[in-house]
Amino acid sequence: MRARWAAAAALAAALLAAAAPLRAQSAREIVDRVDRLLRGASSRGTMTMDVVTAHFSRSMEMQIWSLGTQYALVRVLAPPRDAGTATLKAGQEIWNYLPRVDRTIRLPASLMSASWMGSHFTNDDLVKEDRLIDDYDIAVTFQGPRDGADVWELTLTPKPDAPVVWGRIVEEVRKADLMPVWARYYDEDGDLVRTMEFSDFRTMGGRLVPSTLTVHPADKPAEHTTIHYTNLEFDVGLTPDFFSLQRLREPGR
Numbered sequence: 001m002r003a004r005w006a007a008a009a010a011l012a013a014a015l016l017a018a019a020a021p022l023r024a025q026s027a028r029e030i031v032d033r034v035d036r037l038l039r040g041a042s043s044r045g046t047m048t049m050d051v052v053t054a055h056f057s058r059s060m061e062m063q064i065w066s067l068g069t070q071y072a073l074v075r076v077l078a079p080p081r082d083a084g085t086a087t088l089k090a091g092q093e094i095w096n097y098l099p100r101v102d103r104t105i106r107l108p109a110s111l112m113s114a115s116w117m118g119s120h121f122t123n124d125d126l127v128k129e130d131r132l133i134d135d136y137d138i139a140v141t142f143q144g145p146r147d148g149a150d151v152w153e154l155t156l157t158p159k160p161d162a163p164v165v166w167g168r169i170v171e172e173v174r175k176a177d178l179m180p181v182w183a184r185y186y187d188e189d190g191d192l193v194r195t196m197e198f199s200d201f202r203t204m205g206g207r208l209v210p211s212t213l214t215v216h217p218a219d220k221p222a223e224h225t226t227i228h229y230t231n232l233e234f235d236v237g238l239t240p241d242f243f244s245l246q247r248l249r250e251p252g253r
Contacts, residue, residue: 027138027154030173034180035132037209039066040234045205046077047229051119054223060117069131071243075250076117087116087123088248090240094123097248104245113165120194120215120225124165135162136169143175150175166193177201177208192218204232 042065049060061078065071075086084099087107094107112124132138135158142153156169167188172181180198187193194217198210214226 027140027152028133030152030178031136031138031154031156031171032133033178034171034173036069037180037207038229038232039069039072040205040207042067042236042238043205043232043234044236044238045229045232047227049117049119049121050226050228051117052222052224053118054220056118058118065238065242067238067240067243071238071240073243073247082117084251085117086248088243088245090243095245095248099249099251104248109163120217120223121227122165132156132169135159135164141170146172149181151181179208179210194218200228204229205234207234 044063044065046061046063049062051058051060059079060076060082063075063077065073070089070091072089073086076082076084084097086097088095088097094112096105096107097103098105107123113122115121116123116125136156137159138154138156140152141155142151144150146153152173152175154171154173156166156171158164158167166185167190168186169183170186171183173179174181179201182198183196185193185196194215197214197216198212199214200210200212201208202211203209204211209229209232211229211232212226214224216224
């Protein structure tokens with residue numbers, strides 16, 4: 001009996017120890033973890049993007065690479081008419097490559113909120129220009145049960161003079177595993193612009209991630225864009241010199 005009690009006590013202590021870091025998370029730590037969830041210290045992978053609008057539907061396959069928050073490369077693999085189109089972030093510079101006209105274009109900051117390849121994702125979404133904890137003040141505005149799970153709701157407000165796309169971001173994160181549930185993006189007037197939903201949670205590259213992200217524009221409720229990660233690897237040993245203009249123009253994988 002005493003052995004059983006000791007085992008139960010040890011198990012309870014282990015569960016409390018495991019839960020303690022989650023309870024101790026600050027709003028800043030939660031947001032930073034979610035912000036880095038799909039890129040890690042470095043990453044590479046493949047994903048599909050499905051775009052549905054009132055005028056057209058299209059699907060693309062893409063390959064992605066990232067290194068920290070300063071470097072990212074996204075290249076379209078299919079369909080053939082778009083293959084080779086790519087976006088590169090290297091430090092503070094963002095570049096697009098258009099293989100049809102063999103042209104490399106430097107992207108001004110004013111276009112970071114523009115649509116990427118006709119989707120409801122922005123250039124900023126694809127290359128992660130912003131690091132949220134650097135550019136936003138963050139507060140927990142709700143915590144507790146919602147839709148069957150214990151969650152935090154976090155509100156991000158831009159710091160003065162921060163060069164950001166959004167006037168406010170509100171996101172929901174599950175307490176149990178620190179997985180994002182949704183994020184709502186508002187303009188400078190406080191109007192909802194879009195909602196991003198996270199789903200299909202699975203282990204990829206040794207970590208639990210949401211493998212599907214879906215964006216719904218607020219002004220066009222029948223439209224959406226879905227990104228589905230088909231493969232992700234983390235800590236893959238990339239270096240800054242990988243993210244070059246020469247690499248941007250390469251046609252293949």
